[in-house]
Amino acid sequence: MTSELTRLTLSGALERLSRRELSAVELTAAHLDAMAAARELNAFITETPDCALAMAEASDARRARGEVGPLDGIPLAVKDLFCTSDVLTTAGSRILDGFRPPYESTVTARLWQAGAVCLGKTNLDEFAMGSSNMTSAFGPVRNPWTRPGENEALVPGGSSGGSAAAVAARLCLGATGTDTGGSIRQPAAFTGTVGLKPTYGRCSRWGIVAFASSLDQAGPMARTVRDCALLLEVIAGYDPKDSTSADLPVPRFSAAVGRSLAGLRIGVPREYRVDGMPDEIERLWQAGAAWLRDAGCELVEISLPHTRYALPTYYIIAPAEASSNLARYDGMRYGLRVQGDSLTDTYMATRGEGFGAEVKRRVLIGTYVLSAGYYDAYYLKAQRVRRRIADDFTQGFEHCDAILTPTAPSAAFRAGEKMDDPVAMYLNDVFTVPVNLAGLPAISVPAGLSDDGLPLGLQVIGRPWDEETVFAVAAALESAAAFDHLPYGLEA
Amino acid sequence: MGWIVEGSTGRWEIVVGLEVHAQVISRAKLFSGASTEFGAAPNHQVSPVDAGMPGMLPVLNRYCVEQAVRTGLGLEAQINTYSVFERKNYFYPDLPTGYQISQYQHPIVGKGRVLIDLPDGRTRAIGITRLHLEQDAGKSLHDQHDAATLIDLNRCGVALMEIVSEPDIRAPEEAVLYLRKLRSILRYLGTCDGNMEEGSLRCDANVSVRREGSDALGTRCEIKNVNSMRFVAKAIEYEARRQVELLEAGGRVEQETRLFDAVRGETRSMRNKEEAHDYRYFPDPDLLPLVLDEALIERLRAELPELPDAKRQRFEREYGLSVYDAGVLVAEQATADYFEAATRGRDAKQTANWVINELFGMLGKAGLPLESSPVTPAQLGSLIDLVNAGTISGRIAKDVFAIMFETGDDPGSIVEARGLRQVTDMSAIEPIVDRLIAENPGQVETVRKNPKVAGWFTGQVMKATGGKANPQLVNELVARKLGL
Numbered sequence: 001m002t003s004e005l006t007r008l009t010l011s012g013a014l015e016r017l018s019r020r021e022l023s024a025v026e027l028t029a030a031h032l033d034a035m036a037a038a039r040e041l042n043a044f045i046t047e048t049p050d051c052a053l054a055m056a057e058a059s060d061a062r063r064a065r066g067e068v069g070p071l072d073g074i075p076l077a078v079k080d081l082f083c084t085s086d087v088l089t090t091a092g093s094r095i096l097d098g099f100r101p102p103y104e105s106t107v108t109a110r111l112w113q114a115g116a117v118c119l120g121k122t123n124l125d126e127f128a129m130g131s132s133n134m135t136s137a138f139g140p141v142r143n144p145w146t147r148p149g150e151n152e153a154l155v156p157g158g159s160s161g162g163s164a165a166a167v168a169a170r171l172c173l174g175a176t177g178t179d180t181g182g183s184i185r186q187p188a189a190f191t192g193t194v195g196l197k198p199t200y201g202r203c204s205r206w207g208i209v210a211f212a213s214s215l216d217q218a219g220p221m222a223r224t225v226r227d228c229a230l231l232l233e234v235i236a237g238y239d240p241k242d243s244t245s246a247d248l249p250v251p252r253f254s255a256a257v258g259r260s261l262a263g264l265r266i267g268v269p270r271e272y273r274v275d276g277m278p279d280e281i282e283r284l285w286q287a288g289a290a291w292l293r294d295a296g297c298e299l300v301e302i303s304l305p306h307t308r309y310a311l312p313t314y315y316i317i318a319p320a321e322a323s324s325n326l327a328r329y330d331g332m333r334y335g336l337r338v339q340g341d342s343l344t345d346t347y348m349a350t351r352g353e354g355f356g357a358e359v360k361r362r363v364l365i366g367t368y369v370l371s372a373g374y375y376d377a378y379y380l381k382a383q384r385v386r387r388r389i390a391d392d393f394t395q396g397f398e399h400c401d402a403i404l405t406p407t408a409p410s411a412a413f414r415a416g417e418k419m420d421d422p423v424a425m426y427l428n429d430v431f432t433v434p435v436n437l438a439g440l441p442a443i444s445v446p447a448g449l450s451d452d453g454l455p456l457g458l459q460v461i462g463r464p465w466d467e468e469t470v471f472a473v474a475a476a477l478e479s480a481a482a483f484d485h486l487p488y489g490l491e492a
Numbered sequence: 493m494g495w496i497v498e499g500s501t502g503r504w505e506i507v508v509g510l511e512v513h514a515q516v517i518s519r520a521k522l523f524s525g526a527s528t529e530f531g532a533a534p535n536h537q538v539s540p541v542d543a544g545m546p547g548m549l550p551v552l553n554r555y556c557v558e559q560a561v562r563t564g565l566g567l568e569a570q571i572n573t574y575s576v577f578e579r580k581n582y583f584y585p586d587l588p589t590g591y592q593i594s595q596y597q598h599p600i601v602g603k604g605r606v607l608i609d610l611p612d613g614r615t616r617a618i619g620i621t622r623l624h625l626e627q628d629a630g631k632s633l634h635d636q637h638d639a640a641t642l643i644d645l646n647r648c649g650v651a652l653m654e655i656v657s658e659p660d661i662r663a664p665e666e667a668v669l670y671l672r673k674l675r676s677i678l679r680y681l682g683t684c685d686g687n688m689e690e691g692s693l694r695c696d697a698n699v700s701v702r703r704e705g706s707d708a709l710g711t712r713c714e715i716k717n718v719n720s721m722r723f724v725a726k727a728i729e730y731e732a733r734r735q736v737e738l739l740e741a742g743g744r745v746e747q748e749t750r751l752f753d754a755v756r757g758e759t760r761s762m763r764n765k766e767e768a769h770d771y772r773y774f775p776d777p778d779l780l781p782l783v784l785d786e787a788l789i790e791r792l793r794a795e796l797p798e799l800p801d802a803k804r805q806r807f808e809r810e811y812g813l814s815v816y817d818a819g820v821l822v823a824e825q826a827t828a829d830y831f832e833a834a835t836r837g838r839d840a841k842q843t844a845n846w847v848i849n850e851l852f853g854m855l856g857k858a859g860l861p862l863e864s865s866p867v868t869p870a871q872l873g874s875l876i877d878l879v880n881a882g883t884i885s886g887r888i889a890k891d892v893f894a895i896m897f898e899t900g901d902d903p904g905s906i907v908e909a910r911g912l913r914q915v916t917d918m919s920a921i922e923p924i925v926d927r928l929i930a931e932n933p934g935q936v937e938t939v940r941k942n943p944k945v946a947g948w949f950t951g952q953v954m955k956a957t958g959g960k961a962n963p964q965l966v967n968e969l970v971a972r973k974l975g976l
Contacts, residue, residue, distance in 0.1 A: 083547045096546065103540060105547060207547040214777035242549050243779050321777055324579050327590020328544040332643070347583060370581070370772035379774060 005030035006170040010074055010227035013173055017063070017073045024063070024073030028056035028117050031075045035119065035171045041142045043156075043165040045080045046088045047120035055117040062115065071234055072115030077172040079163045080121035081128055082108045082218070083207040087118075091209040092126040092136040092159075095329045095354030097336040105207025106242070107176060107218045107235045114234040119172050122162030126356045127326065128183055128211045131428040133161030134419055135358040143191060143412050144169035144487035148453040154412040157187030157428075163221050164191040168487055174222035174231050178208060180215045181314055182408070182432025185444035188221055189407035189457025192446040192485060194474070195221040196228045197432075199464050200439035201246035203232075204239030210325040212318035213244075215436040225445060225475045229253035232467065248465060256468035257475040262296035266473070267400030271307035272431060274409060280450050281406045288404055288447055288458040291480035292473065300400050304392040309385045310434040311426060316369050316382035317437070322359075323366025329354060361422065390438040397463050402473045405431050407444040407457035431459060441467045443474045446483040455485065495663030496704060497736045503704040504739075506732045507712075508661035508697055509621075510724075512674060514653045514684035515628070515692035516559045522627045522651035523550030523593060530690050534633075534644040542649040544588030549778050552577075556651040557782065559683040560600050560625050561792050563653055566681045566799055567620050569604025573784045575624075581772040586630035586643050594626035594654075596773045600782065606657070606677065607801055608669040613815045615801075618670050619658030628652050647691075653684070659698065659709070664725035664732075671695060671724055672823070676800050680825045688720050695724060699731045701739070710735070711745040715759050718752050727752040731759050803828055811840035820848055826862045833869035838876050846872055850890065854897045866900040867893070875903040887959050888912050915960045918969065924956050925949070925969055936974060943976045 005027055008016065016022040032049045052075060059073040083089050083101035090096050104112070112118065125135040132155040133141040143156040144165055156165040160177030164187035167175050177184035179197035188195030196219045203218040210216060220231030233254060238247040268289060273282070289299050331337035331350030338349035355363070369378035396403065408428055418425040435442040441464070444457040458477055462470035497504040521528055524541035541548040564571045576598040579591040601623035607615045630648035634641050655674065661667050675693060678684040686693045695718050700710035713735070718727040730752075735745050749768075750759040775781075798806070800822045807818035807828070821844060822828045830851075835843035851872065855865060875896065879889045884907055895906050907913055915921060928949055929936055939946050949970040953961055970976075 089546070091546070099546070101545065101547070103545075103547075205547075206549050209546045210778075212777075241551060243551055244777075320774060324581050324591050324772070324774070327581060327583065328546070328588060330583060330585070330590060332585050333543060333588060334545070343585065367772065370774055372770045372772075375772075375774070 003030045003033065006034045008173065009224050010173040010222055010230060011224065013074060014071070014230075018068070020063075024056040024059035024117060025053065027073060028052050028075045028119070031119055031172055034169070038144075038169050038171055041144060041165050041169055042139050043122055043141055043162045043169065043171060044077070044120045045090055045092070045123050045138045045162070048087060048118055051087070052117050052119050055112070059115050059117060069113065069115030070230070071111060073117060074115070074173050075117045075119050076111060077119050077122045077163055077166045077175040078108055079124055079160050079175065079177050081124055081178050081209045082176060083209065084108055084118070084121065087121065089121065089209070090138065091128070092124045092138060093354065093356070093359065094137045095336050095351070096334070097354070099335050101207070103207060106204035106239045107208065109207075110235050110237070111176070116234075122160070122166055122175060124162055125159035126359050127209065127322070128159035128178055128180055128216075129322070129358050129362055130158040131182065131186055131425055132413070132415070132418070133158040133187075134415065135356055137356055140415055141165050142415070144490065145191060145412060145454055146488055148488060153415040154454070155190065155415050155417075157190035157408070157412065159183040159187075160195070160221060161187045164188055164193055164195065167191065167193045167221050167223060170490065174220060174227055176218060176235070177221045178211075178216055178218050179432075179436065180211050180217075180318060181436050182429040184219045184221060185432050185442060185457070185459060186408045186428055188444040189446070189455065190412040192455030192483060192487070193221055193223055194225055194228050194443065194445055194478070195219065196232060196443040196467070196470070197435065197441065198232060198236060198467055199246075199441045200436075201244050202236045202441070202465070202467070204237070204242040204245045206239055206241040212321040213325060214321060215314075215318055217436070225443070225471055225478050226254055226257045228443070229257050229471050246465075251468055253467055253471050256471040259468075259472040259475075260296065261292065261472060261476050264297045264402065264469070264473070265400040266292050266297045266299050267302035267396055267403040268299060269302050269304045269307065269396065269403060269405060271304050272405045274430060277406075277409050281409060281456065284448050284456050284458065285404070285406050288477055291477055292404065294480065295476040297473075302396040302399050302403070304389075304396055304434065306385060306388045306392050307434055310389055310437055311430055313382045313385045313389065314429070314433040314437060315365065315426060316378050317386060319362040319366030320370050320379050321366070323363045323370065326355075326359070326363055358422075386437045389434055393434075393438045393440060393461075401463070402469050403461040404473075405459045405461065407431060407459040411450040411452060411454035411456055435461055440464060441470050443470050445474045445477045445481070447477060447481040448483065449485060455483070495665070497701065497732050499736045499740045501740050504701045504732070504736045505662060505704050506664075506728065507659045507700045507702060507709060508667055508728055509659035510657045510661065510667060510670060511696045511698070512655045512671070513694040514563075514655060514678055514686075516556050516625075516651035516653055517683055517685060518553060518556050518559060518651055520553055520555075521649040522553050522556050522625065524649050526649065528650050532646055534642070534646060536646065538645040538648065542588065542645055544590070550593060550776070552779060552782065553651065556625060557600070557784075558788070558792060559651070560623060560653055561784065561789060562681050562796065563655075563678065563683045564601030564604065564623055565789075565793050565796055566677045566683075567601070567604035567606060567623065567655070569620055569623065570602035571784065571789050572598065572600055572602055573786065573789070574598060575600040575782045577625075577776045577779045577782065578773045579776045582769050584629070585641065586632045586645070586648065588630070588645065588648065592627055592629060593776055593779070595624035598781075599624035600784075606670060606673050608666060608673050609819055610669070616666070618660045618666070621656040621658050623653050623655045626652050626654055659700075664728040667697065667724045667728055668721055671721060673800070676823050680797055680799050691719070694719050697724065697728055697731075699728055699735070700745070701732050701735045711747050713745065713747065713759070714749045716749060716751050716762060720754075723752060723754050726757055727759060730757060734759065797825070811835065811844075813840060813844055817841075817844045817848060824862065830862060830865075830869050834872045834876075836873070838873060839880075842876060843872075846876060846893075850893050854894070858897075866898070867896045871896055871902055878903055878907060882914060882916065882962060883907065884912055884914050885959060885961075885963060887954075888914065891959075912960060914962050915957055916962050916965060918965065921953060921957070921961055921966060921969060924953055925966070925973055928952050929973060939974055939976070943971075946970055946974065946976060949974075
């Protein structure tokens with residue numbers, strides 16, 4: 001039961017709002033109805049309808065006064081990793097039981113400042129650790145897509161699976177995600193939506209529950225490249241409260257959408273042809289290359305020789321940082337507390353009950369690789385390899401202006417699949433993880449359907465701070481692919 | 493300044509290094525904007541960053557960095573233009589994030605030195621290994637509730653400088669001299685108030701022993717919580733004797749952390765090597781490496797105040813003071829400033845005596861710091877002028893000083909109001925001398941036999957005049973009258 005209003009793109013809705021053909025309240029109400037009708041997706045952990053309507057009314061009032069922000073009246077969903085003032089913030093974990101932050105993350109504060117409307121907080125893998133949304137303490141998210149004629153639940157990808165599902169199912173016009181190893185791009189690919197991970201430092205991490213601080217980056221998820229660009233224009237920018245945020249001007253990213261690609265060199269990394277990659281992924285990649293050639297680009301093969309070390313490197317650095325970042329969840333000040341007979345008992349009982357299996361696995365790995373006697377062999381070595389991976393990209397970008405790869409090695413898989421094999425699960429991120437290690441911007445654009453009729457995405461990787469080229473290339477792919485499929489059940 | 497433990501099997505010397513935690517003088521904490529003021533109600537100076545709330549990030553307080561650089565320069569140390577903040581991971585309720593942000597492999601300050609002043613007038617250099625910046629933890633209050641430990645996070649996140657010495661200290665008293673000198677330098681620099689009672693200067697001692705003449709290093713124990721000048725020497729001495737006894741009985745010193753119990757005057761085991769934490773240090777990904785500009789270092793160097801060693805040398809050279817007097821006067825910047833203000837245009841030795849003996853004596857008795865002295869340097873100066881002009885005698889001057897200390901009045905007005913002006917008029921004194929000679933024939937006889945005891949007459953004259961007679965003139969008069 002989706003109304004015509006929820007089928008609008010973000011940019012389309014902005015236009016209708018500005019022409020007064022539509023009120024923010026109407027637009028918001030339509031999305032709240034859609035959310036209520038789509039609860040079986042489990043895309044939201046917390047819905048905030050009262051707050052949404054109040055914000056929409058305020059937006060309409062502003063518009064009546066002529067004080068309009070760049071996203072005024074646009075209903076958005078927020079990954080439940082962003083702290084939202086006085087609104088339950090869970091990180092998909094039991095350990096934050098009942099936690100209502102007394103502060104608002106910089107990224108969401110910028111959205112509300114721009115006039116956007118908060119619909120609620122979306123489901124995610126616990127502490128953003130996962131590629132399937134199966135590790136959430138609030139239950140898995142269901143991908144709005146199913147294989148044609150089947151009703152078997154598929155994963156939406158992760159960790160920003162709730163945001164991706166909500167965007168794909170037309171429950172919101174856009175959403176925030178975070179991407180540590182592919183957590184925006186892979187779910188975008190699995191749900192036929194667009195998701196961008198900006199350059200590390202482009203968006204403030206202040207107020208985002210930390211997973212792996214040197215890799216985490218917030219970014220936009222929406223149904224078009226332009227919508228993502230509009231969202232990034234609002235959420236990007238220097239924040240003195242985050243020492244790793246960059247003091248750089250924020251370009252008008254949306255101006256890059258539709259820009260001519262004539263003369264642009266597109267790199268195709270040889271090492272991304274991984275063993276056992278399905279033909280359909282290879283074909284999609286070739287199609288993407290052809291579209292860009294048609295758009296005036298020169299395709300060049302490049303080499304990123306350390307690619308195969310990216311996953312093991314990531315699975316040392318990310319858990320190491322996570323093991324330390326998650327130490328604060330000790331039951332002492334907020335969230336869950338399971339009282340034991342001694343301090344140590346209380347710690348163990350609280351963390352034992354509060355964290356799920358995947359989080360525990362990563363905390364253990366992280367603690368191990370940082371411990372005395374192993375630090376040099378694992379963490380230090382991983383940091384060195386990380387530099388090599390970044391150097392690969394630097395050298396690669398001497399020969400090209402953007403890089404084209406598949407986003408994920410497969411389409412969405414069945415819920416529950418790969419749960420007993422963490423390494424198989426980690427392989428989902430083989431194309432996305434190197435980008436985080438190098439701190440680069442990258443986008444996933446829906447580019448076609450798999451043989452099973454499921455969406456597949458292409459990834460465009462850019463130079464540091466060059467989101468504009470990423471958007472420009474992504475827009476060309478988007479227009480060539482003309483991906484207008486809807487999740488089954490929404491077509492009518 | 494060797495110090496030896498006489499064991500039953502021979503003589504042992506000690507090897508000691510100190511780790512000092514000095515709280516940085518700064519209005520805000522190291523990584524949050526929360527206030528650092530001492531004495532606020534529990535948990536009233538805590539930001540969400542300090543409380544380890546989800547999503548909170550540290551932002552380095554540049555002023556604390558400057559303070560650390562100043563301190564490094566004051567310790568004649570290498571300033572590292574590249575340093576890294578790392579996380580020291582351990583679980584404790586007064587450490588909300590589960591890690592302390594500290595510096596480990598790349599501290600902001602490297603090797604330096606502190607000169608200690610030995611009692612015999614010589615100086616000795618104690619090496620500084622490093623100084624690094626780190627944040628303090630909160631406080632666990634175990635005695636406030638019958639069934640729970642309460643946590644006060646006011647101190648959590650406050651900037652500390654950990655200053656690590658080389659194991660150059662060879663006597664318990666040297667440790668005290670080192671601490672005193674370090675504290676003095678920090679106070680001169682304005683980088684730490686050195687208040688051990690409030691915990692803004694805390695000290696741990698690494699102690700080992702070895703046979704006299706040996707170059708080998710013994711196994712050391714870290715003694716925590718030696719938080720007063722008095723206890724430093726006591727704790728080291730106790731620990732040295734304990735280790736010698738253990739070794740001589742055929743035992744082994746275990747590398748461990750021990751706690752000094754000031755009440756019992758002993759150290760006891762806190763945790764052994766097996767129980768030692770694995771802190772899993774790694775660079776804090778929330779903070780970029782700290783890169784210092786050479787220009788900043790040079791600016792801070794140019795702004796450094798004159799430090800105690802340089803000031804002492806200048807006091808010896810410029811004022812002709814003894815090593816001891818100069819040392820006492822420069823220990824605190826305020827004292828040195830007071831002295832210099834009081835002695836301007838006057839005899840330095842005389843001023844030093846007044847400051848060290850009279851002023852310090854009175855302040856000590858009243859329990860006042862110099863900053864609260866009721867007598868200003870200018871007032872002390874005019875008192876000295878009154879003595880030197882012969883307006884009052886030295887003895888009267890001490891009484892006048894006591895009144896000045898009591899009332900804060902100027903010496904001139906005290907002398908006038910109380911009629912304390914010295915009597916130099918011989919016509920007033922002569923009759924008294926004559927009367928004393930007439931009344932004390934026995935004493936006259938004694939003095940004639942032994943002129944050295946003529947002072948008895950002088951004393952009587954002073955008594956009779958209420959101390960106002962000029963003793964020099966009285967002496968001369970008595971000698972003349974008795975024909976000495």
